[in-house]
Amino acid sequence: MITRRHLMGTAAAATALPFLPRAARAAAHSAAPVLPAAQRFTIGDMAVTALSDGALRIGPEALQGIDAEGYARAMTDQFIEPDDFRAAVNAFLIEAGDTKMLVDAGTGGAMGPDLGRLMGNLEATGTAPEDITMILASHLHPDHVGGAVDGGSAIFPNAELAFHEAERAFWTDDAIMQQAGESNAMFFNLARSVLDVYGDRLRPFSGEGEVAPGITAMPLPGHTPGHTGFAINSGDDSLLIWADILHVAPVQLRHPEVTIGFDVDPDQAAATRADILDRVVADRMMIAGSHINFPGLGHIMQAGEGYAMIDARYPYPA
Numbered sequence: 243m244i245t246r247r248h249l250m251g252t253a254a255a256a257t258a259l260p261f262l263p264r265a266a267r268a269a270a271h272s273a274a275p276v277l278p279a280a281q282r283f284t285i286g287d288m289a290v291t292a293l294s295d296g297a298l299r300i301g302p303e304a305l306q307g308i309d310a311e312g313y314a315r316a317m318t319d320q321f322i323e324p325d326d327f328r329a330a331v332n333a334f335l336i337e338a339g340d341t342k343m344l345v346d347a348g349t350g351g352a353m354g355p356d357l358g359r360l361m362g363n364l365e366a367t368g369t370a371p372e373d374i375t376m377i378l379a380s381h382l383h384p385d386h387v388g389g390a391v392d393g394g395s396a397i398f399p400n401a402e403l404a405f406h407e408a409e410r411a412f413w414t415d416d417a418i419m420q421q422a423g424e425s426n427a428m429f430f431n432l433a434r435s436v437l438d439v440y441g442d443r444l445r446p447f448s449g450e451g452e453v454a455p456g457i458t459a460m461p462l463p464g465h466t467p468g469h470t471g472f473a474i475n476s477g478d479d480s481l482l483i484w485a486d487i488l489h490v491a492p493v494q495l496r497h498p499e500v501t502i503g504f505d506v507d508p509d510q511a512a513a514t515r516a517d518i519l520d521r522v523v524a525d526r527m528m529i530a531g532s533h534i535n536f537p538g539l540g541h542i543m544q545a546g547e548g549y550a551m552i553d554a555r556y557p558y559p560a
């Protein structure tokens with residue numbers, strides 16, 4: 243059932259979407275050479291490579307539970323210019339033996355020229371789109387699966403698409419789409435087109451369970467109904483790719499109750515965030531985030547009333 247609160251969530255998201263880059267930023271980009279942004283980490287017998295798709299502006303107007311002043315204070319305390327904060331958009335390549343899988347696929351052309359860098363960075367790892375055998379979709383938002391399609395065709399011709407069944411149920415529901423209004427139609431259309439294009443290669447899952455050897459789907463609902471993390475276990479190592487548990491890490495680690503307009507169910511998103519933060523602190527589990535500053539891997543520790551992140555050590559070659 244869709245409540246008014248759910249719809250307000252998606253409506254707020256649409257007005258806050260930072261689709262267009264600032265002119266000054268575009269000029270700065272064109273002046274500097276763009277180096278590959280791909281960082282490979284070893285998790286037991288597997289390799290996980292963080293791939294940058296770019297970054298997007300998320301200002302205080304997109305958040306609930308904090309005002310502009312509180313946002314600015316959190317940023318300034320952490321040496322970030324509040325007007326200039328941009329959240330990363332990361333995807334992750336998992337290599338297990340000869341198998342190559344992607345957790346999410348970036349924005350493609352869905353969100354403007356500041357983003358859509360995933361394919362270039364994937365290429366820098368020596369991986370071709372044809373090599374990818376599975377896309378593990380954390381959810382069906384455009385910054386996670388927009389890059390899986392180009393119009394009506396698949397970017398990854400040999401990949402199965404694994405996703406939580408609750409995502410399909412939500413995004414393909416005509417009544418929900420109608421209630422969400424014209425301003426949110428793009429979210430629904432994009433999700434539907436991805437499901438369409440990968441039609442004969444869809445691998446829906448529901449609940450917690452193994453989706454590939456050593457990779458366990460962990461439902462983390464709230465941001466979207468089927469929002470899911472992927473836990474990788476190999477040898478003594480583990481990594482939880484928790485996707486969109488944080489959108490504005492400098493704010494939401496300090497204030498985990500702060501939600502974002504993109505949350506379909508903000509209360510559930512905040513409760514899920516509180517639970518998983520507790521759990522990764524207790525278990526000392528390494529995490530990777532879709533919107534945490536690239537490469538987005540690290541550990542979480544308690545800090546005062548909230549949390550802080552210790553970035554993963556740079557993986558120097560042995």
Ligand SMILES: [Zn+2]
Nearest residue numbers: 383385486532
């Ligand atoms: Zn996202």
